[in-house]
Amino acid sequence: MKSAYRVLAYLIALGVVVQAASIAFAFFGLGKWIDDGGTLDKAAMEDQSLEFTGVIGFPIHFLNAYLLALLALILLIVSFFAKVSGGVKWAGFILLVVVVQILLGMFARGLPALGALHGMNALLVLGLALTAATRATRDVSASEKSATSEREMV
């Protein structure tokens, strides 16, 4: 269970990296498309058949957000069983900041300053996920070490 906790925490950290990469890919692609003569208005924004290099970044960003929420939920459930020291606390924080992150993304179109918080909060998700993963790693190696020393004593 400790390993599951660790893997999930690392997956969440990886998910944040995917989020950053996909949205940057999409926006730079959009910029190039506009440079090349494309015009973006609301009708084009709502057009699901819009095609340019990087456009795939948008659906990846949106779908991966749900995946991250799901991973954070599973991490919290695993934490109940995993006996990682402080594991429940860290998993709870992660789920909380992931939910906040989704809400910030949801409301930032109405209040763009929230978009800045969305960017900063992403780093918080990453930091917490790495912290949780490190804790679990330390616990795993500590228990392995004690198991080894027990064997040596025998």
Added chain:
Amino acid sequence: MSSRLRLVLACLATTALLAPLAWLWAMSLMPDEYSVMDMGYADHGGGPATDDVAGHAGMHSAMQAGETSIVEMTANPNLPADVQMTLRAEQQEFELASGHEVDGYTLNGRSPGPVIRAEEGELVEVRLVNESVPGGVTLHWHGVDVPNAMDGVAGVTQDSVREGESFTYRFVADQVGTYWYHSHQLSHEQVQGGLFGGLVITPRRGEPADVDLPALVHLYDGHRTINGHEGDVPVEAMPGETVRVRVVNTDNGPMPVWVSGSSYRVVAVDGTDVNEPTPVNAQSVLVTAGGRADLEIVMPVNGSSVRVEMGGSAALVLGGKGPAVAAVEQPSLFVDPLSYGSPASLDFDPDEPMREFEYVIGRRPGFVNGRPGLWWTINGNMFPDVPMFTVSEGDVVRMRIENNSGDVHPMHLHGHHALVLSRDGVAATGSPWWVDSLNVEDGESYEVTFVADNPGVWMDHCHNLPHAAEGLVAHVMYAGYSTPYLIGGKGENKPE
């Protein structure tokens, strides 16, 4: 803590976390087939409860004694057709006039489909044949207040037309103006893919414009087109001639339109003529998704051309051999239909409504048919827990549409035209502003009114069609009427 106690606590915590989610998920699942009459809850809008309608909501979909089936709501079958056409729907790869290849849908081998033209009062008869669209098709006459059985909504007013089948639409073209038709089966996919066309109803009397041009604007794979042409689209017009450009926005979001090289007048909105339209200079006009605006331009006598800019990425270039005019940047000011033109008398009293409804759009996380996401809400509830606005024939209905959802919604009421009374509490002062597709921006609220004069079951939904597919759909239900059609089921009806 003993390890057994710890395990029990962990299991309890897991249950506490998952049980509400599982419950919400299970509650959101839709049956394989259902009647729109069973969807959501009856909202009588402060008017008398229409017993037969109230009996429907959430109860059963069977027809009750004394009810009229909407199947009977057709044009007079004894009237001969004046305009007859067969439209053959196909799913295929096709080439736009610009040469761009599109994997989508065609009518009679092309997209957009042919423009149907009728004179006021003529009976239009269109036979729709599904040649090769596996998902089934229908045709909805967007903006025309047709008899209910002709409205073309799969699972509500008919079954979708399966491959090899056909369906004949008949209606009297008694509303002069610019309209369009499109599939209302899997509409979010089929309309985007090209299953639509134009419909123009011209007055029996009156001076037509010298040049009368429907301009169906559509994005195919992100390429903006006018009647299937990309970029600058030339249109011949002589100096001094009057040109009427009938802009139809067939996309899912609003589009600004403006004119370079001339002033213009907005002579009609959503098919209804504007009363005493004044010349417009350096202003854009916003045409919402599904909406129409007719612009009238008098060609400059010096022979120079005029550009009608569609969102900045395609334009009609009107003119002949005179000097070409340069595109101007989009004017940031917009023509406001709330105050444009002059007031005119109405043939009903909007100040004494029999029913008053709220249509408040919001957004929150949850499940729609088992899918998690951030979904739209109507009056605080998510699909399918949406209001069914019940009316009786002859009611004057008032509706307040408010949008707090973080996104714009082009709201489309089928079968009726609504008059805009106010926006954000500011009363309308211009020409009577009749709409069938109303652009409701985030944070805005509109008061509209309509007369319930076209009995049946009518969708009232967002015309950003993916939003409709995500549950931003309600309907107006007339007392004493009933539909036998089902969403889902063996008809495989998926209206959105």
